[in-house]
Amino acid sequence: MANERAKRTKWVVGNWKMHGRLAENEALLRALLQAGSVTETVRIGVCVPAPYLAQTEALLRSGPLAWGVQDVSAYAHGAYTGETAAEMAAEFGATLAIVGHSERRAYHGETSEVVALKAQRALAAGLTPIVCVGETLQQRETGATQAVVGAQIDAVLDTLSVQELARIVVAYEPVWAIGTGKSATVDEAQQVHAFLRARLAAKDAGLGDVTLLYGGSVKPDNAEALFGQADIDGGLIGGASLKSHDFLAICMAASTARAV
Numbered sequence: 001m002a003n004e005r006a007k008r009t010k011w012v013v014g015n016w017k018m019h020g021r022l023a024e025n026e027a028l029l030r031a032l033l034q035a036g037s038v039t040e041t042v043r044i045g046v047c048v049p050a051p052y053l054a055q056t057e058a059l060l061r062s063g064p065l066a067w068g069v070q071d072v073s074a075y076a077h078g079a080y081t082g083e084t085a086a087e088m089a090a091e092f093g094a095t096l097a098i099v100g101h102s103e104r105r106a107y108h109g110e111t112s113e114v115v116a117l118k119a120q121r122a123l124a125a126g127l128t129p130i131v132c133v134g135e136t137l138q139q140r141e142t143g144a145t146q147a148v149v150g151a152q153i154d155a156v157l158d159t160l161s162v163q164e165l166a167r168i169v170v171a172y173e174p175v176w177a178i179g180t181g182k183s184a185t186v187d188e189a190q191q192v193h194a195f196l197r198a199r200l201a202a203k204d205a206g207l208g209d210v211t212l213l214y215g216g217s218v219k220p221d222n223a224e225a226l227f228g229q230a231d232i233d234g235g236l237i238g239g240a241s242l243k244s245h246d247f248l249a250i251c252m253a254a255s256t257a258r259a260v
């Protein structure tokens with residue numbers, strides 16, 4: 001599918017997780033606004049803690065960067081204490097919503113079925129859901145990677161319509177690579193991306209063009225090689241997205257990476 005790759009825009013999205021305070025956010029966001037011409041070829045976004053949406057909107061409103069949240073409720077409104085509705089995030093100009101991050105799956109018991117409903121709610125509110133999938137180290141070592149990520153993506157494929165699916169982004173984030181400094185190798189990542197792309201295309205040929213991001217210890221020194229793989233359209237960046245210099249270097253790598 002390398003020949004189709006040129007049609008797909010590159011993305012780099014920061015996932016701040018539960019980091020930040022008003023003063024540091026402002027310094028970081030102002031630095032990102034210096035991204036310059038790289039924004040012409042790479043879609044750049046930040047997914048911030050929900051309380052900082054208003055601040056993020058105020059700082060990024062007039063620029064080319066997108067912003068969003070790290071989770072949304074599976075419901076539009078109601079008695080769901082502590083949840084953030086996708087519609088609420090959209091009111092603050094958000095266009096992105098991470099759903100199904102492995103930290104949500106592991107610490108908040110989110111099933112793939114709930115993740116699919118969250119993706120659907122995000123779409124209904126006009127947000128682009130970034131649906132995360134990924135296996136644990138034990139699952140990889142027992143040869144279960146494709147079974148695990150296949151089941152995770154199938155829940156989304158079974159719940160959303162083809163029209164809805166055409167508007168999602170999928171992020172492959174091997175759990176063992178998140179925050180560990182141990183990225184998947186380019187071959188390991190590419191293999192799973194090719195598998196996911198084939199799974200999407202099997203549902204509908206048009207879905208072979210869905211944007212597929214890699215996440216897990218992406219750094220300035222490994223980004224270009226990862227993003228140069230045929231089926232890797234960019235990255236979902238954790239720790240390195242908190243350092244403007246590193247994040248901008250990763251964005252630059254997305255603009256210069258060439259498909260192999």
Ligand code: 13P
Binds near residue numbers: 177
């Ligand atoms: P790190 O880049 O810190 O490994 O985190 C990846 C991640 O979880 C992004 O969602």
